[in-house]
Amino acid sequence: ITPTKSQQQQQDQDSPISRFQQYLQIQTAHPNPDYTSAISFLTTQALSIGLETLTLEFTPSKPVLLLTWRGRDPSLPSLLLNSHLDSVPAEPSKWSHPPFSAHFDSDGRIFARGAQDDKCIGIQYLEALRNLRSSSSFSPLRTIHVSFLPDEEIGGADGAAKFAESEEFEKLNVGFVLDEGQASMNDEFRVFYADRTPWWLVVRAFGMPGHGSRMYDNSAMENLMKSMEMMARYRESQFDFVKAGVAANSEVISVNPVYLKSGIPSPTGFVMNVQPSEAEAGFDVRLPPTADPDLVKKRISEEWAPGTRNMTFQLIQRGPIRDNMGRPLMTPTNSSNPWWSVFEQGVIASGGKLAKPEILASTTDARFMRQRGIPTLGFSPMANTPILLHEHNEFLKDTVFLRGIKVYESVISALSSFAGDSSL
Numbered sequence: 001i002t003p004t005k006s007q008q009q010q011q012d013q014d015s016p017i018s019r020f021q022q023y024l025q026i027q028t029a030h031p032n033p034d035y036t037s038a039i040s041f042l043t044t045q046a047l048s049i050g051l052e053t054l055t056l057e058f059t060p061s062k063p064v065l066l067l068t069w070r071g072r073d074p075s076l077p078s079l080l081l082n083s084h085l086d087s088v089p090a091e092p093s094k095w096s097h098p099p100f101s102a103h104f105d106s107d108g109r110i111f112a113r114g115a116q117d118d119k120c121i122g123i124q125y126l127e128a129l130r131n132l133r134s135s136s137s138f139s140p141l142r143t144i145h146v147s148f149l150p151d152e153e154i155g156g157a158d159g160a161a162k163f164a165e166s167e168e169f170e171k172l173n174v175g176f177v178l179d180e181g182q183a184s185m186n187d188e189f190r191v192f193y194a195d196r197t198p199w200w201l202v203v204r205a206f207g208m209p210g211h212g213s214r215m216y217d218n219s220a221m222e223n224l225m226k227s228m229e230m231m232a233r234y235r236e237s238q239f240d241f242v243k244a245g246v247a248a249n250s251e252v253i254s255v256n257p258v259y260l261k262s263g264i265p266s267p268t269g270f271v272m273n274v275q276p277s278e279a280e281a282g283f284d285v286r287l288p289p290t291a292d293p294d295l296v297k298k299r300i301s302e303e304w305a306p307g308t309r310n311m312t313f314q315l316i317q318r319g320p321i322r323d324n325m326g327r328p329l330m331t332p333t334n335s336s337n338p339w340w341s342v343f344e345q346g347v348i349a350s351g352g353k354l355a356k357p358e359i360l361a362s363t364t365d366a367r368f369m370r371q372r373g374i375p376t377l378g379f380s381p382m383a384n385t386p387i388l389l390h391e392h393n394e395f396l397k398d399t400v401f402l403r404g405i406k407v408y409e410s411v412i413s414a415l416s417s418f419a420g421d422s423s424l
């Protein structure tokens with residue numbers, strides 16, 4: 001009897017796919033990510049590869065794992081390969097396989113929360129380094145660091161933000177960073193030179209309560225609904241640019257409602273005959289680096305949550321939009337950035353094709369590295385793959401995962417061998 005593909009994979013405990021599955025099986029979803037097990041697993045892997053390991057803790061219970069392969073010239077700016085340890089939550093009942101089972105199906109798809117975002121790249125970095133270390137012909141000129149950070153999915157305040165500002169980070173003398181990107185639906189890999197920045201906006205409306213039967217002006221619900229209509233119109237105006245092909249999704253300002261909260265609770269649900277005196281809504285707003293933050297703030301205070309309509313707002317700005325000089329936070333992808341062509345050549349040498357560099361619609365830890373003035377690209381080599389981050393049934397195909405290791409071998413070898421002047 002010929003074993004099925006999945007039986008073969010399960011038998012082979014000592015393979016890159018099996019190590020990917022083991023990492024995926026660690027429960028790293030918020031609100032209680034198991035960082036301890038993740039770090040312990042990764043440390044074991046790193047030691048088996050022969051990398052130096054160091055665990056840092058800038059906030060209690062929020063460990064950062066740092067791995068190092070010392071280069072032949074440690075005085076040169078180093079290469080940093082970054083990924084995050086944590087994942088967003090999953091709703092198991094809506095998945096075809098449990099989200100932390102890393103189920104391998106007969107098509108070679110590995111199902112798990114984190115399969116694309118971004119445990120794939122964490123293991124691919126390690127497997128690429130494992131292969132490079134076992135090849136006698138390679139030894140890096142520049143030092144290679146690998147970082148595994150906590151809390152990316154909740155804003156990175158206790159993760160990348162603290163790490164990038166630390167003395168330890170300064171000492172790494174990082175010249176170039178690779179961080180996560182996104183899957184590509186065609187056979188070109190995507191690469192990202194900037195992120196959008198999240199502004200988490202909570203708007204609250206107040207008004208006189210009243211009998212459920214009464215028509216009157218200025219109820220909290222009415223005040224909130226007026227704002228929501230305006231925000232929906234603004235959302236549509238931005239979406240129209242995308243639909244008309246004038247701008248990419250990531251180049252406009254998105255305003256998406258994520259929760260609504262109001263009403264007076266009762267044992268059977270909500271009181272139905274009282275119009276409540278308070279109502280609240282939350283929005284995920286994302287600004288591209290080219291957006292004018294002051295204009296958006298003005299719009300919020302004058303149109304979306306005006307005091308004249310008995311409204312207040314709270315804005316949680318999750319990271320920078322501009323660099324320290326006030327310029328949009330972007331990594332050049334032209335000849336002014338010597339790392340760019342080395343990276344591009346590395347991808348091409350592996351037989352890969354790169355799509356035109358883009359802004360990422362979502363947000364990564366890369367923004368904290370860019371803010372330190374370090375050129376940083378978002379790159380997750382997943383071609384011909386549906387984009388499933390934060391969705392149900394997130395998966396990655398075995399062949400795509402394995403090809404990514406080869407791509408990183410080529411890219412890491414090119415970047416760490418780069419002998420030229422790497423200053424921008």
Ligand SMILES: [Zn+2]
Nearest residue numbers: 088117153389
């Ligand atoms: Zn994510």
Ligand SMILES: [Zn+2]
Nearest residue numbers: 084117118180
């Ligand atoms: Zn991610």
